[in-house]
Amino acid sequence: MTKGALHNFRVIDLSSYIAGPFCARLFGDYGADVVKVEHPGAGDMARSFGPFFKDDPHPEKSLLFLYLNYNKRGITLNLNNSSGRKLFKELIKSADVLIEDFDPGYLEERGLGYGSLAAVNPELVMTSITPFGQTGPYKNYPGSHIVYEALGGVMYTSGASDRAPLAHGHPQSLYIGGVSASHSTSAALFARNQIGCGQHVDVSLTEVVAAHHTGPTTRYAYTGEIERRAPHNEAGSAKGGAHFEGVIPVKDGFVGATFQRGAGRRGTLADYLRLVGRPDLLKPEYEESLPAGRLTDEQDQLLLSVLKDWGKYEYFTTAASESWVAAVVQNSGDLANNPHLHERGFYTEMKHPIVGKIQIPGEIFRLPESSFKLRYPTPLLGEHNIEMYCGDLGYSREDLVRLHQLGAV
């Protein structure tokens, strides 16, 4: 069996919900030994948030938790308990990475801040993911997905200018925060080969969004111009974009249509009418290349009318096969059944003790020599306590029972 690229790393995942768990899972996907540490009782808050398998709210049936925590072993540990804190330090001794998302100061108050843990294991890379980072005037403020998209500058330029600014309707900021944390953590592991020690990585979710949305900040720093969201366009084709690059209604859904062909090349209105099979509407002036900027209302209406009888996949594959840049608005069902994803091996079957067999989204990129593999199904709360505490750390079964009775695990 090919080992994953990261198989000689052990990662302790002390985080919850989306950003930290996604970051830790990426390490597990490519071979790392990831140990999910949850508070006894309720565990990761994603266990209480849905969606749930068969709409049955149950801590082992949270689909959000199932998705973000496979390829991990799971244990319980109470950091508010003296024996729990001792166990935690023992875990840290053999760890390469700790991923945590407590409020700044929470771990220090329990004697488990970066300084104390580095004293136990100088090679530890500790990654802290918080709303605003470990320093600065906002560091103790609480966050939420919509807060990051507001403060990072995304919302002000999104939506229509005569309406409220718009955030993503799914917690994108947290997923991309997890990605940013994963590569900085991995780079710190790489640096360890050269500097011989670990370090503390301080991730700010607000900065993640600001580092993403660099167009408007660069524009201001070059011209003083303050970008805003686009005015509402009645015809709808400019929704979310300055050109014919919005979201267009078709017979059975929506598509994304552009005039872009190949790298940096733009087609003409005439090319477009030929593409969609309406050469009857050609006028000589349509052969001219389109000026940069907004379409006229007349052109806009023309384009909307020629697309309305297309099927969404029919349009997407026709346009994309002719090298036009195009998109199709896919919903979850479309994605679950998408032939391209299936042929690429994106989905993997997971056998879970409570939920049973379920198709899960898996491999994101392929490393042929050391790739993605489903090594562990998502752990039940405390599933690997015996294996970890008695096996890895060498406690007797009697002491494990005592640790449980003391409220440490």
Next chain:
Amino acid sequence: MINLSGVNTLDKGFEVSVMDGPLSGLRIIDSTTVYAMPTAMYILGDMGAEVIKVENPVASRVRAASVFPDNDPGEKPWNRDGGFHRLHRSKYSIALNLKQPEAVEVFKDLVRTSDVLAENNRPGVMARLGLDYESLYELNPRLVYFSFSGFGQTGPWKDFQGIGRMFELTSGVSQFTGYPEEGPRRVGGAWFDPPNGWMAVFAILSALHHRNLTGNGQRVDFSMYQMGVATVGDAILDYIANGRNGQIMGNRHPFLAPYGAYPCKGEDQWIAIAIENDKQWLELCRLMGSPLWVKSDKFSDGLSRWHNQDELDHHVGAWTSGYYHTKLMTLLSGAHIPSGAVMTAEEVLTDSHMKERKFFEEVTFPPKSRMGSRVYTGSPWKMSQTPSYIRRPPPDLGEHNEFILTEMLGRSKSQIDELYSLGAITKEPVPLPKPEPKKSEAELLAIKEKEVKDGTLAGYDPDYKSKLGMK
């Protein structure tokens, strides 16, 4: 634990000057264009890797497509584009016309001494140039050959082009996003470009960790589509288990309320508020002065609040309208209520928290460029031992032709002259673009004012340089 006796990455016969970045000592060839992959490459450059941008002078349109200092393209617009600059700091540039066999030889020489080659050409292009993985493996078996494309190297859609802003639709994020009665929308520019670049950095580092253990490179197959779909994995499971698709709910949350953007004092000023539990709701009621309406059964518990959101949002909005957004954020956040002012680019750039964290970094260009200094976003994370920072200003086209050929590849001056005369290397785009007539101050002002009138600009600040402390 890591195998500390793993393969040393510094055995390539060149001196590393500063050993302060996490990736110091790595050499990376950036043969990528547009947005996502140039993002990945500048992050690696900020981390201290030596990133060599190999540019095609025949198709360098991306170098003059976006925004110029004070809207002045100057005589060489390809060296003044902010859209290019923001994605190409911390890199060296060599302009190679790979249609010339001599340029392909230079490329291969670079491959011999590099750790990573990143490319996002259309399938088939690299093979046509003799630069496919099998050919380069012969030259350097330790090479990580990173291929990035819209849909990956296999599967029925592999030849389709993909760009970040279109993947918001195809990857399933738009099924949640928009105003409910209108249908899906895109949010936040080219949403999937930067995160794909970020995931690409993780993938490249994973391949380098593998190489540290085994000594071998490999060819990585990365698709933008899959990275995008991975961010809605929980929703796909909701369909698989419950047959449910995403709903467009504006800024609303599936089970929390109030949750959204509320109007504030002033024109187009807003605050995002996210009430996540009863405690935060009671704090909000206290700050609102416990008005009579909060005592209604419609708002007394979380589920009722969620079901009565239209009315709830109306009441909350009426209260927030009396405050300036940043003042209100201080009040709410101080009471541990998650909130954030909806900030303009100017507000993000001058925010006190961002300033204290030194999130934005100032880059001073060489005097002859007449660029002065400009400010760019830094890294959204800080490393305590091996900092990331902008290591060099964004390069002019072909700025480092001589440095790379002489210092890195040991070519002589006469060999370099010959490459220039063959057109294999250059410092100017081919063909030279037609210069655009310089616009007068009055014309530029008229354009800005039209944009303000049309609503695409909130305004413009003639004092932006001093506000950002730029020279």
